[in-house]
Amino acid sequence: MAGGAAMADGADTGRACVALIGGAGFVGTNLAARLAQDNAFRPHVYDTDPRKLAFRMGPDARCAFTPFDLGTDDALLDRAVAGADVVVNLAALVQPKRFLDRPLDMVELNLMGSLKVVEACRRHGKRLIHFSTSEVYGKTGGRDAPFTEDSTDCILGPIDNHRWIYSCAKQMLDRIIHAHGLEGGLHYTLIRPFNFVGALMDWLGPSAEQPRVFASFMNALVEERPLPLVDGGTARRCFTHVEDAVSAITTILAHPEETRNRIYNVGNPANEITIAGLAALMTDLFAEETGRPVPLRTQSVPGEAFYGAGYEDCDRRMPDISRISALGWRPQHDLGRTLRDAMRHALANYDALCGFRPAPATGA
Numbered sequence: 001m002a003g004g005a006a007m008a009d010g011a012d013t014g015r016a017c018v019a020l021i022g023g024a025g026f027v028g029t030n031l032a033a034r035l036a037q038d039n040a041f042r043p044h045v046y047d048t049d050p051r052k053l054a055f056r057m058g059p060d061a062r063c064a065f066t067p068f069d070l071g072t073d074d075a076l077l078d079r080a081v082a083g084a085d086v087v088v089n090l091a092a093l094v095q096p097k098r099f100l101d102r103p104l105d106m107v108e109l110n111l112m113g114s115l116k117v118v119e120a121c122r123r124h125g126k127r128l129i130h131f132s133t134s135e136v137y138g139k140t141g142g143r144d145a146p147f148t149e150d151s152t153d154c155i156l157g158p159i160d161n162h163r164w165i166y167s168c169a170k171q172m173l174d175r176i177i178h179a180h181g182l183e184g185g186l187h188y189t190l191i192r193p194f195n196f197v198g199a200l201m202d203w204l205g206p207s208a209e210q211p212r213v214f215a216s217f218m219n220a221l222v223e224e225r226p227l228p229l230v231d232g233g234t235a236r237r238c239f240t241h242v243e244d245a246v247s248a249i250t251t252i253l254a255h256p257e258e259t260r261n262r263i264y265n266v267g268n269p270a271n272e273i274t275i276a277g278l279a280a281l282m283t284d285l286f287a288e289e290t291g292r293p294v295p296l297r298t299q300s301v302p303g304e305a306f307y308g309a310g311y312e313d314c315d316r317r318m319p320d321i322s323r324i325s326a327l328g329w330r331p332q333h334d335l336g337r338t339l340r341d342a343m344r345h346a347l348a349n350y351d352a353l354c355g356f357r358p359a360p361a362t363g364a
């Protein structure tokens, strides 16, 4: 992995420069690794903390990294966008525990910070692929239909339930980007991820903070603790293999005109499961992967005790993927494969990854 901005050599001529803002987190690292192998693209990652990227890439990968803080490095952002062919904005704080603990950071980074990326793209006339979130849809409100990009209402809880500040900040940004498309000619695509899982997700090891559910259950299994089921684990999610997610993003990258000024759900509807079901399945897979019998042990925890006051869950998140399917993309990994691959990577690298802690402004 090249440090600083320098990476161009003869071999890079003709490859489109993709600037990945906040691109050294979970999704960005896996995306950059794929782009680095593709002769059409030249990834350049801008982020605070290069450790996941370095871990995934090794020293020789064709990927540049520049240390970058979205809060302060305005001139660098301007240069990064000016020099890119396409900008992918992944900068976000995405762990629900942080929505509760640091609600103002949700606005500062997820709205105000990302707004600078949007404005730089508009200023320089650059194509923007921005990571929205499936959280924007909120809760189902009793509907049983999948979430559809242009027709599903976004239903959030009351202000007191400040978990929704993340969803609200991200929704506001989606609306601003949409308005820039209408009024200012911005060329954009919004991606709404549905529970991506895979290598380098969140962080592992004893931590004061609760990571997302896959890492939380991994930690409990490794440490032989009961798996915490928030409010009994009745919520449902569709877990999506990060390799499928990366294929979806590269498909969108490769279709600039068809995807212009549109929103795309990226998820795997066939992989839906309750969180209690996930606990049982991960326990079985863990026993198979480690070769020792592991009994299912869970413990129901009230949401407000687990996350803090102001928590309210999204009861179900089911994507309608007909729009992205029309581009020829289909998820390839079923739930068992998705969880097994993520688990194998976590088990094989548990010691090395335990040193990782979330950076203040890491990418999604």
Ligand code: UDP
Pocket: 096, 195, 210, 211, 212, 213, 214, 216, 217, 228, 229, 230, 231, 233, 235, 236, 237, 275, 313, 314
């Ligand atoms: N959850 C759980 N135990 C945990 C972590 C999360 O039961 O240790 C639940 C959480 O309340 C939610 C679901 O698992 O219903 C998914 O949570 P996650 O943090 O992965 O992200 P979300 O999909 O809510 O954004």
